[in-house]
Amino acid sequence: MSIENLSLSGIRNLQESQLSLGAGVNVFYGDNGAGKTSLLEAIHLLAMARSFKASRTRTVVGDQSEELLISATVAGVGRLAVRRTLKGQSQIRLNGTSLTTLAELVHLLPLQLIHADSFALLEGNPGDRRQFLDWGVFHQFPSFHTDWQKLQKSLKNRNSLLRSGRLNRSELDVWEREYLTAADRIDDDRKRYLEGFVPCFHTVLSQLIDLPALRIHYFRGWDKDRPLTDVLEHQRARDSKLGYTQSGPQRADMRIKIGKVNAADLLSRGQQKLVVCALKIAQSLYLQTQQALPTVFLIDDLPSELDHHHIQKLGALMEGLQTQVFMTCVDPSPLKTFWKNPDRINMFHVEHGQIRQATDFGDQHE
Numbered sequence: 001m002s003i004e005n006l007s008l009s010g011i012r013n014l015q016e017s018q019l020s021l022g023a024g025v026n027v028f029y030g031d032n033g034a035g036k037t038s039l040l041e042a043i044h045l046l047a048m049a050r051s052f053k054a055s056r057t058r059t060v061v062g063d064q065s066e067e068l069l070i071s072a073t074v075a076g077v078g079r080l081a082v083r084r085t086l087k088g089q090s091q092i093r094l095n096g097t098s099l100t101t102l103a104e105l106v107h108l109l110p111l112q113l114i115h116a117d118s119f120a121l122l123e124g125n126p127g128d129r130r131q132f133l134d135w136g137v138f139h140q141f142p143s144f145h146t147d148w149q150k151l152q153k154s155l156k157n158r159n160s161l162l163r164s165g166r167l168n169r170s171e172l173d174v175w176e177r178e179y180l181t182a183a184d185r186i187d188d189d190r191k192r193y194l195e196g197f198v199p200c201f202h203t204v205l206s207q208l209i210d211l212p213a214l215r216i217h218y219f220r221g222w223d224k225d226r227p228l229t230d231v232l233e234h235q236r237a238r239d240s241k242l243g244y245t246q247s248g249p250q251r252a253d254m255r256i257k258i259g260k261v262n263a264a265d266l267l268s269r270g271q272q273k274l275v276v277c278a279l280k281i282a283q284s285l286y287l288q289t290q291q292a293l294p295t296v297f298l299i300d301d302l303p304s305e306l307d308h309h310h311i312q313k314l315g316a317l318m319e320g321l322q323t324q325v326f327m328t329c330v331d332p333s334p335l336k337t338f339w340k341n342p343d344r345i346n347m348f349h350v351e352h353g354q355i356r357q358a359t360d361f362g363d364q365h366e
């Protein structure tokens with residue numbers, strides 16, 4: 001599965017463009033502020049209907065435009081198009097038919113993003129790690145999304161009953177039963193996913209960096225020795241005071257540690273970047289082996305903070321994935337040896353919002 005051609009208009013500073021993309025690696029290089037990250041944002045919008053950079057997707061709409069339009073032919077999928085107006089209205093179409101749920105879109109084009117904020121996976125809050133974990137679980141188990149929606153609904157209803165102060169026991173029981181069923185299913189899916197994913201991660205990690213003591217510890221979101229039903233019973237009075245449910249899969253975490261210490265507190269920035277890359281590559285590799293689904297990679301400014309030796313190792317790993325990659329950088333020369341097979345590289349020079357195909361690392365094609 002790869003994006004074969006891409007049409008863009010109304011994206012930040014980017015000029016209207018039609019790009020013919022390679023199934024291997026596509027490198028976008030250029031000066032600061034040229035528009036490289038905006039191009040990755042456009043692909044992210046196409047696959048996820050939201051930006052990874054802007055908290056409000058409407059800021060991605062260019063200053064001079066009323067709306068943005070991104071469309072692409074995706075091999076094995078069809079013609080995908082996303083339209084978004086300044087007022088926030090959006091439309092996603094596959095072969096001319098509107099998609100009604102985001103889950104439908106996300107299933108079509110699995111996407112992994114590696115950029116500056118990806119460090120949050122190691123040093124940030126549990127929500128970032130849950131999001132990472134659930135990406136894999138979502139693609140692996142078709143029922144996960146429905147269970148997650150049931151959990152959210154029952155949690156919302158339980159919380160608002162607890163907050164109201166008028167404890168209607170029979171109504172609470174209904175939502176708690178639904179919450180407990182969804183919670184156990186989600187926990188079960190996450191555990192089953194990690195059983196397969198973790199060995200794959202260690203294999204990938206060992207090919208990138210020598211960190212034999214690094215471990216992933218799964219915390220399910222409540223006491224490992226007590227069923228959630230007991231925990232809810234025990235915490236109900238306190239939950240009621242707080243106005244939210246303290247325990248459950250919405251509090252799960254996937255802690256990454258070396259011995260008893262958080263890996264983020266021990267590792268250098270470059271080492272953290274390599275661990276994050278290993279996590280994301282392993283997740284894609286695992287998806288490919290389990291579901292035969294390739295992942296599209298968006299990598300913003302990979303060469304920064306990585307030495308030549310590790311860039312080469314990363315290249316070898318990504319080459320093994322046989323996946324489509326979009327990379328940005330200011331100076332493309334460190335990527336010269338990224339791929340063993342140079343036929344798989346397409347270079348694009350981005351200058352003042354204009355994207356042009358280039359023939360080589362730095363030689364612009366006129």
Ligand SMILES: Nc1ncnc2c1ncn2[C@@H]1O[C@H](COP(=O)(O)OP(=O)(O)OP(=O)(O)O)[C@@H](O)[C@H]1O
Binds near residue numbers: 013031032035038
């Ligand atoms: N809504 C918008 N309309 C027009 N231009 C915008 C809009 N939002 C941001 N810009 C401008 O678009 C330019 C491109 O930003 P982008 O983040 O894509 O650059 P970049 O090439 O990735 O740079 P860097 O190497 O510094 O990360 C910036 O100059 C930014 O000020």
